[in-house]
Amino acid sequence: MSSLQGGYSLTHIAAGIAVVALLMLGVGFYAIYQELASLRSQVEGLNTRYEEISESLEEVQGAFESSRGDIESIASSLESIQDRVSKIEERLGSAATQSDLDAVARELASLTQQLEDLQARIQALEESGAEAGERLDQLAMALQDLQARLASLEERVDEVYASLYFPVTVVDGTGTPVVLLERPERIVSMAPSATETLYYVGALDRVVGVDQYSDFPPELNEAKEAGEVEVIGGYWNPSIEAILSLEPDLVVGVASVPNHIQVKKVLSAYGIPVILLPDNSLEDVRESMMIVGKATGEVVGAYEAVLKFDMAVAAAGLLLEGVDPVETAVVVWPNPLFVVGGGTWEHEVIELAGGVNVYGDTQGWPQVSYESLLEADPDVIILMGGHSDGGVTVEGFIEALESQLGEAAREIDAVASRRIYVLLDEYNDSFARPSPRTVLSIYVLAVLIQPSAFDIQPGDLPSEVSPETLDVLGLLEGRVPEEVLEFLGEALG
Template structure:
């Protein structure tokens, strides 16, 4: 015991007084002598978080899907979650790489001596936590101001939902192949905050693959879906019997809205407004 305490004391004395130490979602600890100035982000929600915290100028590269704010489009694009260009990332000499827990390159980047922070917000609580971690690393005093803005925006969106939409059963298809937003996902949490029901229970997970017949039996009163996945929706076997299809209560989101809706980060209040607009437009139809 004394030996462990002595080692911990030596380590503490070796670190600068201003050192920042955080633990990521994979349980790895990263220590920074000072806030990083060259950042690579390989997840759009993390890119947006860095920028919202006022550190967009510190980004030196992003994944191919990071497209907001517009200024990140001028940065080197480093691939996606499964095909990130490790050599190009290393050549940018980042002092921090932000990526998803499910990224396949985290260990390879760590083996090259890069400081990797794996964070993957999947719920409202996660978003608040990740804001705090990234804000701490960046040296931002009040990162939670962004969370307060999100909460206020979501509450305002909820206040705009008409009474007729309260309790309406919703099916939100997030990707082709019938992947849906369940109650336990951040999208599902938003729907709950807006006062709607969700035909996908939490026990099925945040984004489960759904049998088409499950949706028919659940008979949602409203469907939310991206433009690409909406083609031929009414022709799916049995779906012409679904209330949402019979009454035309289908909200089709364009690519820009789809990006906002699918990213658990600073624009979640905007996502709530998009959903609320859908409910206002379709609830009485």
């Protein structure tokens, strides 16, 4: 956090990252950026024209609504005139004096004038309707032209990618160079973190298959229910047959899963490119975005995602600057006891959130003894509870502690102060998956570990922590830039 001191603002940080990004991309990216900037300018012009057309349509609709009122008024007037004519006919039938005839004549003169006025209004309405019809025809033609021009622009963008990006070689998390001859159009993801990375760089619309645990963003679940995206098996054991049946031109997994490495070996023999993403640290999350961006032709989207990610991380550092770190243990599984150790992205999240990982001197996600937790004596314990039906509860964890440690369990500061929390649903997923969403978990853990930084007391926090029980984004309003809030909100779907 010391690197954020000395008056540097998020604007400076963002600008610095952008400059570094451009330098790294080099001349090739600059040419692409110029072409895309031109296309974006044209799209903005079309969007402006579309808005103008939409406003015109609203005006026409308003004119029709107004005309409807006039027509209803005319109909009402005609009914009134018809009624008055009937009365005149009755009076004519019983007219006996000159004064009665004079009164009838005056009434007829009045009706004649009203009918002339109504005729003029009807003629004006007919002319207005004809003009509105012509405007609608013109607008319809303009919209058709817009659609054709936008379709043409999309084709040009694809051509830019195809001509300037491909063929392309990427080096994945296993250190293996992978060659993609063309822009992939049928992508399969074998891991939730890979799926989420594809989404953030802008390639989700080309995904045709995912593992059973991929459930973000929400539109992915809709696509699965509609049969537009197939499930290719589990995270640990994807089905090679299911993957082959989808005829993919790119498969994405993670380098830490042995079966993903096996899939890579098998599919490579079929000539199918497979990239396995690094997934041990937050730096690996950044690198994964760039690997996926380059492999899918979404380099601009990847750089934008990395920039937003880094801004959100930097904002957390500024928010928690100067706090006293709190000793924290994160439990992956309560019985037997597995915890978050060093060398993991979760370890980095704990430290960025203002905590000190009491198991930071271990590696990975080791199984430890309950006695070690008593000896470590953390001030805060966070349980990874999965989803709401995962069965992990604070009460169950305390019972497990007491069954192993007896009364000594209550000597652990976190137990004594009831600062034990269960992460659930989106909050748990953002912490458990090394993807761009991970940045959300920094703020969630910060609220639990450093509640005073958000002007709340530990006793005000729920023991089960999910978006339904703790509004972290609400606590961040006015404390972080609006752009960061938007990025974090996206992580919630």
